[in-house]
Structure formats: structure tokens, C-alpha cells
Amino acid sequence: MTALVPARLRFGDQARVASIGLRARRLRSALSALGIAIGTAAIVAVLGLSSSSQAGLLHEIDRLGTNLLTAKSGQAFSGQAAQLPQEAPARISRLAAVEQVADTATVDTAKVYRSPLIPPVSTNALTVRAASLNLLPVIATSVDQGRWLNSATATEPVVVLGAVAAQRLGIDRVHSGQRVWLGGQWFYVAGILKPAVLAPDIDTSALVGYPAAQRYLNHTSIVHGKAANGPPSTMYVRCRTSQVSAVHEVLAQTANPESPNEVDVSQPSDALTARAAASGAFNSLFLGLGIVALIVGAVGVANIMIISVLERRSEIGLRRALGATRGQIRTQFLSEAIALAFLGGAVGVAAGVLATAVYAATKHWAVVIPPEAWAGGIGSAILIGALAGLLPALRASRMAPTEALRTV
Template identity: 75%
Template sequence: MRIPAHLVPARLRAGDQARVASSGLRARPLRAVLSALGIAIGTTAIVAVLGLSASSQAGLLAEIDRLGTNLLTAKTGQSFTQEEAVMPVTAPDRVSRLGSVEEVAHTGTVRDANVYRSPLIPPVNTNGLKVQAASLNLPRVAGAGVAHGRWLNEATATQPAVVLGAAAAQRLGIGRVHPGQRVWLGGQWFYVAGILTPATLAPDVDTSALVGYPAARRHLGHTSMARGELADGPPTTLYVRAETEAVGEVQSVLARTANPEAPNEVNVSQPSDALTARAAAQGAFNSLFLGLGVVALIVGAVGVANIMIISVLERRSEIGLRRALGATRGQIRTQFLAEAIMLSVLGGVVGVAAGAVATAVYAGVKDWTVVIPTEAWAGGIGSAIVIGAVAGLMPALRAARLSPTEALRTA
């Protein structure tokens, strides 16, 4: 039997369904905003965490590319008797003769010498700083610039003059270089010639007071024997710039070239590898903050479900009237389900925008490239849709089960 056309329920177009669903939100704007707030907070946390992580990694990798991946370091390790090993004075010269080595710089830790702001500081308060003799090409090879003052030259390297690493200057409370500025170093005054910028690939330089090898020999007794004669040194760290395509080859022979008699007492590393690993490891730490964002999303979903249940109870007369006028159960169900999804999407969009702004502001302060991964904003919007659908499903089914007479009678 064919049903007459005027008795067949009309189908609502998508646009009409959206207008009907949004009418419930527009009727109670404050409630809608508060319900969407939980979703917005969770989405903001997720987008900001992923965006800041990606921006930080991009900035760190860009810094590595700028400084170069061809820097190798060779440091003295421990001897067979567990004592600190000594690198031969001739090690820098031997390493520089390797065919694929471009340049070698070196530093030598000066034993029993510390640096203080004044002689009144207790000797135990070393601030974790050390005194090192340095070759004149150290900043160029290690990738450190001069922030204030000047680096050592052939003249000042023989005098009681010192250049402070970035961290050393900060811990000593010295922000700029002024005429006549001095520090108490090795039991005597040394004039501050300059302050270096942070050495990303050479953290030992950052925490050091650097003097010339001749000055270390003359004023601090930093000497060694070479071929039966007193010589400057010995070095404790070599900074080696190799041809990029031959880094692996140089790394494999660096230890036995620096110390042929005891290559096992030399520790060789590539600083850029450690920084790359640090960039990759940052993602693991973000899991905690992502977990907090997920918790906020769950709380927001509970809030949306609660509001939709209350909305169904408050709007029984509306449901009954629509059913009496011919609305189907499916149309009622779709109305409330769409309303919950719209509420969640509203919070998701606000959260994505807030997370993107937070990422852009913080990355701008740090001079990072602003990177917001696709999975961050797409995941934020997608999770909002899923949360809205899940949170609104039960209230929508409950609204659809109400018969017109029951809804009008209990309204």
C-alpha cells in the first residue's frame, strides 16, 4: 500500500538541520560557552605542546646546521689505574696532519686554579667553573662568537688576561666588559678581555675562564715536558673540524692519532649527535603534557554530555511539539547529536587558535621557526568532533525515544 505524499515526513536538508541544531546553542549562549571551555582547554594544551615541541626541534636542528656537523672532540679519559689520563703535548700537531682535517683547536685544564669575582670569595665557592688554557683559534673552531670585548691575540695570550665563557660570566655576575675589570684567578688578578657567546657544541667552553697558553705557563705553571724540554700544555680537549664527507673516517682514527701509545685513554665524540638525540628526546617528555590535555578533553566531554542531558530534560515541550508536527525520531536524534558536535567543534576551533597563538608567541621569543604540525590542529579538530559525537549520542537517543504525548504531558 502506497503512503500518500502528504503523510511522508519531510527530509531536512543539511543546512536546515544545522540551523535547527544551532538554535539550542543560541538560546543559551553562556551555557554553551562554559560547556565548550573544557574542550578548548584540552585542545589548546595538545596543540601548544605539539607546536612548541616541533618549533623547538626545528630551532635546535637549524642551530646544528648553522654550526656544522663536522666538529669532533677528543678528550682525555682515564688510565688503566683509574687516574685521569694525560694527552701528549704533540697531539694537536699530529691530528692537524690528518688529510681530511681542516682545523684543530685545543684547551688544557689548569690544575689547582680557580676563578672568583674577588679574593674575598671562599675558595670552596667555585661555581663549577674551571680555568683552561686555549689556542687562539678556539672560537672559530668551536663555533663560539665574542659577545663583549675581544678574544685573545698573540699579545694578550702572554699576559694575565682572561676571556670568560657565557655561563662563567653569568655565574661571576659580569654582563659586560669594562676598562680595568678584573677577576681573581689562580691567586692573582687577571684582566677580563672579553665574554663569549654560548658555545652550543662545546659546553665546556661556556663554563671556563680561558687564558692563553703562554700566560698559563708563565703565571699559572701550566707546563709539560716535550722531548726533554718544558712546553706549553698539556691539552685536555681537542676540537677538530673535519671535511663533512670524511667525519666518520677521521673519527675512527682520531684517538690513536692523538695518543698513539694509549688510544683507549682518549674519548672521541661528535657533539652534533648529542644535540640531535636531545631534539628527538624532547618528544618523550611531551607525553606528560599531552596526557594532561587528554584529561582536559575527557572532562570537557563529560561536561558536554551533562549539558546535553539537561537540555533534553528542559526541552521536552519542544521535542513533543516537533514530533506532533511530523518530525521523525531520526530528525530529533540528529538535532541533538549535531548540537553536541557543534558545541565540541566550537571549543576545538577556539583551542586550536589559542594553541597556535601560544606557539607563535613563545617561538618568537626564542627566535625559533614557528612550526605547527598538521597532526596538532587536525587532531584537535578531529578529537573535538569525536568527543562531541560520543558525548551527545546518549542524550540524542534519549530525546528520540520520547513519544509526542509523553513529552507534551511531562513538559
């Protein structure tokens, strides 16, 4: 007599059988999948937002240009603040690869306030600077409201506020007669600048012309026995992109031949690029939180599958009595766990992509979702579902038909 060989279930039939438990307990299944969805959404959103922010920042760097160098007065060997030579900008402009040079000078003796009634200690961390008239195109920013300094207003008590300085002073627009208390007297506000990404010091500054700083703020220096505009403290140098490294090497020596060690030279775009790379440093923390959520979701899946096995002992016994093998029972419950995790992972990926798209739109970034984000989210959800459902599936397959049918 030929022994009967149990028939194999087709994939479609197996999927339909596996979905019975999920459809019969929809609320419990949804709550169990929620943990998987939250973890997957966190992973996708973290990687998506990080990639989108880096892409946005790198695009901003390309737009502003990578050929800007800054030279600032550093410290002398004695530890005191060094001073750049008066003729430093003129020296630098003679370099063949240099296209533009602008400079500012910090006026340490002057502070800016909204009115003379403000306590002197409430400086709002704002700085008064004298600025050359070609500053804005060199640092790649422009006027948001009002006007920039010109050859006439640079000699008068007129000031232009950086974006942050205007905000801290409570000035959101420029109108006729708008004034601030600067250096112990009234200065008229001519304009407010847009944020200077490559020169953040400008954002917290009140900018006046060099002649006005000499005339009204006593910012002067003596050159060959004559009074001259005060020495610069920061110089902004635009050079040919192909010659940035060469200019960087000689910039300190050119600015101050006698003491090049007292000049600090930097490339602002390098700092922005480093910030783009450093923005991923926090990814590990949020990815860790996402993994914790996935583990919590896995516990929920394992819990619902164990309860499902206990509640469905009669079903298991009946199927075994009708010829279902242990492997088919094991596959049924394992498939349920994987399907539950897959649904949670799919919802999580959709939520993570949506969160990334909405936030990137508010920041005017391109939406970038790395393939490893959504693929890793779905893959990790399925893997966790398989691991969470393995023990309940083995338990169900090992249940004897006679023992299971006792609950019928």
C-alpha cells in the same frame, strides 16, 4: 489511503535547528566548550612547540656545522684520569681530511672568583682553561664584548670569560681595569664570549693563554727534559664534511697511539640531534594532559546535553506531535553536541597556534604547526562531541510525545 512520509530536513535547516539550543543558552554552552578548547589547545601547542623547537635546533646545527669532532682525555685502566700527549694536536693536524685543530687544557690547580674575599668553596662550578688562539672559529663562536686573546695578551695575566662564567661572576660588561681573582692573583678581563653551542664546556670556563697558564698558574709539562706548555685535555677538530666518519675512526689512535682507549671521541652535533629527538619524549606527558582536558570537556558536553533534553521535553513533544521522527530528534541533539565540540575545538586550535607563534617568536624559531596537530585537534574534538552527545540524543529520540507534552 496513502500513508504520509515524514519530510527530510535539509542540512541547512538541520544546522539551524541544532543551533537553537546553543544560542538560547550561550553562557552554559561556552563553559561546556571551554574544556574542549583547553584540551585541543594543549594538543596543538605541544605538537607545534615540539616541531618548532626541533626545526630551530636543526637549523642551528646546520649553521654551526656537523664537521666538528672533539677528543678528550678519558680514564686509564687504573681508573685515574688519563693525559693526552703533548704532541697530540700536531699529530691530528697532519691528517689529510683535517682542516683546523684547536685545543684547551684544564688547569685543575686554579679557580676563578669575583674577588679574593669570596670563600674558596664558592667556585660556582667554573673551570680555568688554557686555550689555543684559534679556538673561537673552530668551535663556531665569537666574542660578545671586548676582545679575544692574541699573541701578546696570551702571555700576560689576561682572561676571557665564557658566557655562563661571566654571568655567575656578576660581570655583564667589559671596561678598563675589570679584574677577577684567578689562581691566587688578579687577572684582567679582556672579553666575554657568546654562548658556544657546540662546546658548552667553554661557557663555564675562564680562558687564558697557554704561556700565561705556564707562567702564572704553573701549568707546565716536561718534553725531552725541557719545560713546555701543559698538555691539552680537549681537542676540537674541524674536518671535511664528507670525511667526518673516516676521521672519527682514526682520531683516538692518532691522538694517542700508545693508548687510544684513553681518548674519548665525540661529535657534538650528534648530541644536539639526539637532544632534538629527546625533546619529544615529554610530548606524551603533555598530550596526556590534553586528552584529560578533552575528556573533562566531553563530560561537560554530555552534562549540558542531558540537562538540555530534560529542559526541552515540551519542545521535543511538540516536534514529535507535528511529525518529527525519532531520527530527526536524535540528529538534532547529536548535531548540537557536535557543533558545541567543534566550536570548542576551533577555538582551541586557534589558541594553540597563537601560543606556538608567540613562544617561537621569542626563541627566534620558525613557526611549525604539523598538519596532524590542528587536524587531529579538530577531529578528536568532533569525535568526543559525538560520543558525548550520543546518549542524550538517544534519550531524546525515545521520549514519547504524550509523555513529553505533559510538561507543556
